[in-house]
Amino acid sequence: GAVVSQHPSWVICKSGTSVKIECRSLDFQATTMFWYRQFPKQSLMLMATSNEGSKATYEQGVEKDKFLINHASLTLSTLTVTSAHPEDSSFYICSAREDRPTDYNEQFFGPGTRLTVL
Amino acid sequence: AQSVTQPDIHITVSEGASLELRCNYSYGATPYLFWYVQSPGQGLQLLLKYFSGDTLVQGIKGFEAEFKRSQSSFNLRKPSVHWSDAAEYFCAALYGNKLVFGAGTILRVKS
Numbered sequence: 003g004a005v006v007s008q009h010p011s012w013v014i015c016k017s018g019t020s021v022k023i024e025c026r027s028l029d030f031q032a033t034t035m036f037w038y039r040q041f042p043k044q045s046l047m048l049m050a051t052s053n054e055g056s057k058a059t060y061e062q063g064v065e066k067d068k069f070l071i072n073h074a075s076l077t078l079s080t081l082t083v084t085s086a087h088p089e090d091s092s093f094y095i096c097s098a099r100e101d102r103p104t105d106y107n108e109q110f111f112g113p114g115t116r117l118t119v120l
Numbered sequence: 121a122q123s124v125t126q127p128d129i130h131i132t133v134s135e136g137a138s139l140e141l142r143c144n145y146s147y148g149a150t151p152y153l154f155w156y157v158q159s160p161g162q163g164l165q166l167l168l169k170y171f172s173g174d175t176l177v178q179g180i181k182g183f184e185a186e187f188k189r190s191q192s193s194f195n196l197r198k199p200s201v202h203w204s205d206a207a208e209y210f211c212a213a214l215y216g217n218k219l220v221f222g223a224g225t226i227l228r229v230k231s
Contacts, residue, residue: 006163036219043129045210045221046164095163106152106171109219111163 004030006098008112015086016120023081023115025096032098035079036109037071040093052079086119093117122146122215126222133201134230141196141225143211152214153194155185158224159207167209170194181205203229 005028015021025035034053038046050066052058052073060066068090070082079098083090093116097109123146133139145151152171156164168179175187185196194211206229211222 011161043223045124045223048218048220051217097164106214108166111156111165113161113163 004028004098004100004108004110006032006096006110006112008094008096008115010115011113012116012118014118014120017087018085020082020084021086021117023083023094023096023117025079025081025098025112027077027098027100027110030098030100030110031076032079033076033101034099035073036097036099037069037079037081038095038097040095040114042093046095049081083117086117088119091117091119122151122213122218122220124211124213124220124222126209126211126225128225129223130226130228132228132230135203136200139196139198139201139205139227141209141211141227143194143196143222144192145194145211145213146192150187150189153185153187154212154214154219155179155183155194155196156210156212157181157207158210164210167196201227201229203231205229 007026009024037049040046049064050058050060052071058071073079095114097111099107099109125144154169155167158164167183168177170177170187208224208226210224212219
């Protein structure tokens with residue numbers, strides 16, 4: 003099956019610093035990538051959708067200047083949490099989809115990145 | 121608003137017992153429906169999906185789910201649970217281009 007990786011799997015940073023999280027599709031071309039945030043004991047909340055080579059579309063309430071998303075190639079998307087604060091601590095999950103002319107294209111999920119901001 | 125509800129936060133079952141995890145989606149046009157499983161340190165894995173047709177769908181690992189339009193439900197079942205099934209399970213619905221997830225149900229299996 004299709005594999006999506008994330009790096010790092012966990013990161014601890016100081017308040018005010020920026021953190022970059024990578025999401026890679028290992029064996030398929032990810033036309034569209036998604037970034038989710040998961041709070042403890044809560045569901046995954048979609049943060050943004052990105053298409054290769056174009057600007058990401060952010061969900062309502064998500065600060066685009068805070069969460070910078072770059073989807074520069076068909077296998078890599080990055081999420082940068084800028085000037086991180088403790089309230090940004092969370093589990094960030096990406097997913098990737100290869101868009102083909104069918105009724106449905108499955109999203110494949112990465113293992114997630116645990117971010118802790120001190 | 122488009123939403124998915126999983127009313128049970130935790131469920132504990134004995135190994136070998138049957139399992140049913142509940143899921144309801146908000147009314148409207150029937151979305152595509154999914155069940156995912158998340159094990160610690162691993163990504164979400166798709167168990168099964170429903171698009172249309174037969175309302176009972178079979179998935180991997182012996183799971184099945186039944187779509188009931190009248191109840192806006194898509195409950196996940198397994199006739200005999202194994203200890204390795206302990207994980208968190210998410211129901212999701214695809215509304216347009218957006219996957220909306222339920223809050224998840226943590227399954228504990230006791231021996």
